[in-house]
Amino acid sequence: MVFGFHDLLLTDQLLDHLNRQLVFVAGGGEVQSDVVRRKTDGARVKILLVDDHPLFEAGFRAMLGASRRDITLVAAGSSADGCAALRADGDIDLVVVDLQLPDRDGFETLVQMSQIRPATPRVLISGRSDAAVQTRARGHGAAGFISKSSPPPQILAQIDAVLRGESGFDSLAANTDTDASALTLSARQFEVLHLLAEGCANKEMRYRMGIAERTVRAHLTELFHVLGVQSRVQAILRARELGLIS
16 A cells, blocks of 8 residues: 555644644543434444545544544445445444545445445545535435544534434535535436446446346436436436536
8 A cells, every 4th residue: 555645644634633632532521422322222333434544544543532432433445345344234323435445436335335224324535625526425325524634523523413314514515506415316326327427328227237128217217307307418417517427
């Protein structure tokens, strides 16, 4: 694994914030999450972090250990390992997925994980924090977005918001495009959308998705309805406007 200056900088920023957070905890500032207070069996909150940068994982783990003893962190270094961990462990309460993974990007991973455990909330995390990335993450089923350069109190607040069933996106993404913010596509609809962007006909979609052609047509009809379009070309253009495809 080769680490760039940007990875080291993000970790240094996180550890710098941690130093200030440790002072807060030493003064009795530890706060238990609302989710844990609602758990009558005393179970801890379990978070799965999918990130291939050991330095950032170490910083993230240190942040949780310094300020929140009610959270258990499980880590995976690739999309495949993350999906396997999610499939094997039904007690995971939240998944945090890095945008850039070695085997599959974070957007595709969000969709894949929604098929494994639809009820488990997923959050995208990245060194990028522009509104387009956040909007695209929302469209791919993310319940929130975390910038790696955010201070620990903000990261923890966003994690708690998602665990409470609230939005984990900041105002930057919320104010960019109201239609995009409210847009929700199913995993199958995203699959159809990406195949559309590749120029696939219904017959090819049928074979690649392993479903009947009439089911493909049903997904297309629903996709057009959600996007507010009437044709394949319009669907692709609209999806690009919303940042759902590149």
